[in-house]
Amino acid sequence: MDLCAIEQLLGDQAAGLRYQREALRLERLYRSSWPTSSRPLHVLAFMAPGHIGTNTPIEFLLECSDAVLHMFYVVPGDGIRSSLPYHDIAFVAACESDENREVLAEIERLIPIWPRPVLNQPHRILNLAREKMYSMLQTVEGLVMPTTVRIDRLALERIGCRVMSIGEFVDDVTFPLIARPIDSHAGHGLVKLDEPSSIATYLADRTETGFFISRFVDYCSSDGLFRKYRIIWVDGHPYPCHMAIADDWKIWYYNAGMTASAAKRDEEARFMSTFDTHFAHRHSKALATIAERVGLEYFGIDCAELRDGRLLVFEGGNELAVHDMDPPDLYPYKSPHMQKLFAAFRDMLKSKSVIGSAAS
Numbered sequence: 001m002d003l004c005a006i007e008q009l010l011g012d013q014a015a016g017l018r019y020q021r022e023a024l025r026l027e028r029l030y031r032s033s034w035p036t037s038s039r040p041l042h043v044l045a046f047m048a049p050g051h052i053g054t055n056t057p058i059e060f061l062l063e064c065s066d067a068v069l070h071m072f073y074v075v076p077g078d079g080i081r082s083s084l085p086y087h088d089i090a091f092v093a094a095c096e097s098d099e100n101r102e103v104l105a106e107i108e109r110l111i112p113i114w115p116r117p118v119l120n121q122p123h124r125i126l127n128l129a130r131e132k133m134y135s136m137l138q139t140v141e142g143l144v145m146p147t148t149v150r151i152d153r154l155a156l157e158r159i160g161c162r163v164m165s166i167g168e169f170v171d172d173v174t175f176p177l178i179a180r181p182i183d184s185h186a187g188h189g190l191v192k193l194d195e196p197s198s199i200a201t202y203l204a205d206r207t208e209t210g211f212f213i214s215r216f217v218d219y220c221s222s223d224g225l226f227r228k229y230r231i232i233w234v235d236g237h238p239y240p241c242h243m244a245i246a247d248d249w250k251i252w253y254y255n256a257g258m259t260a261s262a263a264k265r266d267e268e269a270r271f272m273s274t275f276d277t278h279f280a281h282r283h284s285k286a287l288a289t290i291a292e293r294v295g296l297e298y299f300g301i302d303c304a305e306l307r308d309g310r311l312l313v314f315e316g317g318n319e320l321a322v323h324d325m326d327p328p329d330l331y332p333y334k335s336p337h338m339q340k341l342f343a344a345f346r347d348m349l350k351s352k353s354v355i356g357s358a359a360s
Helices: 002-009 013-026 058-062 101-113 122-128 130-137 153-160 197-204 262-273 284-294 334-352 354-359
Strands: 029-031 041-047 067-073 089-092 148-152 177-181 191-193 210-215 226-234 237-246 298-305 311-317
Touching: 002 013, 041 058, 041 334, 058 067, 058 334, 089 334, 101 122, 122 130, 122 284, 130 148, 130 210, 130 284, 130 311, 148 153, 153 197, 153 210, 191 197, 226 284, 226 334, 237 262, 237 284, 237 334, 284 311, 334 354
Parallel strands: 041 067, 041 089
Antiparallel strands: 029 067, 148 210, 177 191, 177 210, 226 237, 226 298, 298 311
16 A cells, blocks of 8 residues: 555556555555554544545644544445444545545445544535535635536537537536546646637547536736635634645646745745735635535635635645645745644544543
8 A cells, every 4th residue: 555655656646556456455444653642542534445636635634643543445335344443533535526426425324323423424525526516605705616517528529519509508608618527636637728629629639538617717816927725624714735826827736836936935935824814814704604515524625816806716625635745945834834734633533533522
């Protein structure tokens, strides 16, 4: 299982998944290796097989804490152990995706009979699907999340050939539009299609059979740069995770050139240090409503600010990358904020566990 993670971090996902399949053939339960006290908090995480972004990064959230993490990989149709290890609380780490629907359904069936509290209920995780989340958030005051729909390859081809118009397929989506393969992340296969003729060129380089489409929203700031924020909620409270700044709309943290720009890092540091009094204060109603409607103990969003002050939400998930591995010489401001988030996560687990219930 360690080789699975190493290969993927080095860029070879196929090799990593081969190691994972072999690991799960041998064992489906894995335990954290960091030292703890004689009376640690025991956490059981329901995991889904898959690539490195398939689950909540719970190892990063709990690493070096006084918690023992048991990671149990749920394989649909393969049953469940009759004797899982003792734990004080369970946490659903599997993310929303087409591939994980059977896993989440199996976990959902277990919850009513589970002997311990279970956080991040699967039916709420499923609401983080792109086509469901926009519907859930579209009436939130001060927030924009464009209509997002699924479309199969044939229908997209028909729009490209002008046999079908976007308006015939779905309201509120016009060119330019954003297209991406279903279950893709980190910009994989993400494009802006300016007109129907762009579709054929796009599909020529893609093998997928299903896509998401939504209207393109220009979120360029007044200085000509694009800024994307990652916000993580723990028990209803938002925390800053990072801020990426780039001169192109298709941005995620590691293509934004943050490492090469001290000015960008200085701006990110200001964003994080003033988050509660500036960003979170400006969007307090929207952020509170998002937390209420999503209803998960742990999740996050990627978002931006429009020039008119509204919050633009790109996507949400319980699997968004959260870590404290950035070089401290370049990002000295990051670790305190990440450790604050990690501490909040650990405190939440303890307070909602059988240990916390007994103490109260």
